[in-house]
Amino acid sequence: MYVILVYDIGEKRVAKMLKHCRKYLNWIQNSVFEGEITEAKLKEMLMGARAIMNEDQDSVILFKSRNERWLDKEIIGVERSSIDNFL
């Protein structure tokens, strides 16, 4: 399945969350990730995310689509994923 993940995480936890999410998805903007993922890997990722985040303060939103073709993506301005390759 294709997912978009966006998070809003307290500063102290954000580096850890970034590293965690990049294991599973492509980083496309500051706090935004996308990619194809299996149901099993998604569960694993969310379990890890819950362990990192403070659920009273932080927020993770996940959009899931069975097919990437159902979504068009348009980027205006800087494309972060091109920067990502150098990190």
Add this chain to the structure above:
Amino acid sequence: MYVILVYDIGEKRVAKMLKHCRKYLNWIQNSVFEGEITEAKLKEMLMGARAIMNEDQDSVILFKSRNERWLDKEIIGVERSSIDNFL
């Protein structure tokens, strides 16, 4: 059409961009919006966004779907849109 908009905007411009996007879409997280919008309104919104942003530094990503039902949304942790109502 249903859209998800995420931005990564320099601090100086972010308040203006937030105000602008909220005219057209629902604010669901720090820098994330979603909602139904017509093609005409979307064009208008993007024109306004381009006027606010610095295209060499800032980034706006737009995901478009013809139908909201093609996407499942899952929220983990704090739901910002409930806070939004009090602003």
